[in-house]
Amino acid sequence: MTIFKLLPELWLLGIVCALFVASVRGSRRVMSWLPVAAGIGVLVAVAGLSSRGEMLYATYKLDALSQFFKLAIAFGFAVVTGIAAGKKDSRDLTPDYFMLLALSAWGLMLLASCVELVTLYLALELSSYSLYALIPLRGQDRRAAEAGIKYILFGAAVTAIALFGLSYIMAAKHTTYIAALAASSWSFADAPLAVVGLTLFLAGFFYKLALFPFHFWCPDVYQGTKNETAAYVATIPKLGAVVVLVRLAAILTPHMEVTTILAVLGAISMTGGNLAALVQRDVKRLLGYSSVAHAGYIMLGLAAGSAAGLAASAFYSLAYILMNLAAFYVVCTISKDGENPSLDDLDGLYRRAPALAMILAVAAFSLVGLPPTAGFTGKLFLLSAAWDQGFYWLVIVAVLNTAISIYYYLGLVRHAYTGESDAPALAIPKGTLVFGGVLAALVLLAGIIPAPLYDLAALAGTQLHP
Numbered sequence: 001m002t003i004f005k006l007l008p009e010l011w012l013l014g015i016v017c018a019l020f021v022a023s024v025r026g027s028r029r030v031m032s033w034l035p036v037a038a039g040i041g042v043l044v045a046v047a048g049l050s051s052r053g054e055m056l057y058a059t060y061k062l063d064a065l066s067q068f069f070k071l072a073i074a075f076g077f078a079v080v081t082g083i084a085a086g087k088k089d090s091r092d093l094t095p096d097y098f099m100l101l102a103l104s105a106w107g108l109m110l111l112a113s114c115v116e117l118v119t120l121y122l123a124l125e126l127s128s129y130s131l132y133a134l135i136p137l138r139g140q141d142r143r144a145a146e147a148g149i150k151y152i153l154f155g156a157a158v159t160a161i162a163l164f165g166l167s168y169i170m171a172a173k174h175t176t177y178i179a180a181l182a183a184s185s186w187s188f189a190d191a192p193l194a195v196v197g198l199t200l201f202l203a204g205f206f207y208k209l210a211l212f213p214f215h216f217w218c219p220d221v222y223q224g225t226k227n228e229t230a231a232y233v234a235t236i237p238k239l240g241a242v243v244v245l246v247r248l249a250a251i252l253t254p255h256m257e258v259t260t261i262l263a264v265l266g267a268i269s270m271t272g273g274n275l276a277a278l279v280q281r282d283v284k285r286l287l288g289y290s291s292v293a294h295a296g297y298i299m300l301g302l303a304a305g306s307a308a309g310l311a312a313s314a315f316y317s318l319a320y321i322l323m324n325l326a327a328f329y330v331v332c333t334i335s336k337d338g339e340n341p342s343l344d345d346l347d348g349l350y351r352r353a354p355a356l357a358m359i360l361a362v363a364a365f366s367l368v369g370l371p372p373t374a375g376f377t378g379k380l381f382l383l384s385a386a387w388d389q390g391f392y393w394l395v396i397v398a399v400l401n402t403a404i405s406i407y408y409y410l411g412l413v414r415h416a417y418t419g420e421s422d423a424p425a426l427a428i429p430k431g432t433l434v435f436g437g438v439l440a441a442l443v444l445l446a447g448i449i450p451a452p453l454y455d456l457a458a459l460a461g462t463q464l465h466p
Contacts (some may be wrong), residue, residue, distance in 0.1 A: 147224025165200025219288030266299025347419030
């Protein structure tokens with residue numbers, strides 16, 4: 001194990017330190033180098049895909065799963081900084097703002113490699129503390145204060161539940177290493193205390209994923225916080241939650257008590273999220289309830305518990321990041337003075353900004369799950385994995401929910417292409433338009449040619465659950 005295998009984490013830590021120095025010095029010129037540094041971080045993560053090894057008494061592991069998600073986290077951070085680069089007039093986008101974003105992303109990178117429960121918890125908290133400070137940052141807007149309070153209070157409550165569950169696992173299994181836990185029985189008849197403890201411990205990651213019943217903060221936080229912060233909170237932290245859930249789901253087998261709980265929560269989450277999204281007018285709040293529904297879809301693969309199911313969850317989480325970032329790119333670009341856009345603000349977008357209308361259409365089609373987008377391919381993998389393990393009822397619920405979601409996702413496209421507006425054309429810097437175009441292209445490319453990404457995810461799934 002050499003220090004060079006940790007380059008993705010070290011590079012992002014270097015960015016955090018550089019932003020800290022810029023913040024102390026009062027410099028506001030970080031956007032001249034930050035998007036480039038974040039982009040280099042993506043290349044560094046690509047170079048580290050083959051890194052393997054263990055350190056810190058086998059609590060920190062580099063494997064196919066961790067390196068796959070580190071690449072996704074680095075890419076997401078680069079996109080969010082690129083979107084923010086087009087908002088140079090915003091007073092809130094200071095070096096300390098980006099330092100907190102980078103610190104949260106760094107915590108998620110550490111989370112991807114943690115294979116011991118106490119270390120997992122510490123990395124989760126490291127990634128969360130920055131967001132507690134970021135979410136209320138929105139000038140004098142009261143909604144931001146409300147969003148920050150809700151995020152902190154829900155986070156504190158769920159953290160207490162997770163630690164309570166961790167104590168049960170330690171009492172029943174006498175170990176916190178995931179590899180050792182995987183070698184023991186997880187049926188309720190053999191280890192009732194451990195099953196209850198694992199369910200409670202998973203609650204901390206259900207909260208990050210906005211899975212029912214830990215989803216109440218999600219639409220309020222998306223609506224209340226800054227658009228750029230919402231783009232980050234809606235995407236990158238979910239990768240950290242998925243990587244941990246994939247690791248923990250690998251210790252289970254299909255149709256056990258815990259996997260049945262995952263399936264039931266997934267069904268309720270996708271149904272509740274989609275039904276609530278039907279009546280929303282605020283685009284960010286709509287995307288918040290959409291996030292709750294997509295957390296339910298990811299449960300399809302985790303409940304399946306097979307190598308194919310884990311790979312499908314990993315692939316779909318990355319596809320969700322791409323399509324959600326594309327949707328939030330449009331939200332950030334069309335918003336006036338940082339305000340939340342409503343559905344009516346999308347009217348006539350095809351005429352005022354044709355490129356934005358096209359990016360929004362690609363994102364919406366993918367969120368629905370229409371071919372040839374990444375959303376369609378990802379849902380196909382999830383449904384196949386769940387069907388193969390006998391979760392027929394869950395597959396039927398997922399298909400029905402996909403049909404429900406068509407109404408509000410395609411409503412975004414309807415407003416953009418059939419609505420009329422007298423608003424003037426939008427002036428969009430070509431540099432920032434590149435980010436939206438790349439995201440839309442990747443959403444289509446991952447749907448048409450999914451093999452490269454899915455092979456990486458399948459390698460990770462097979463490694464965890466041969």
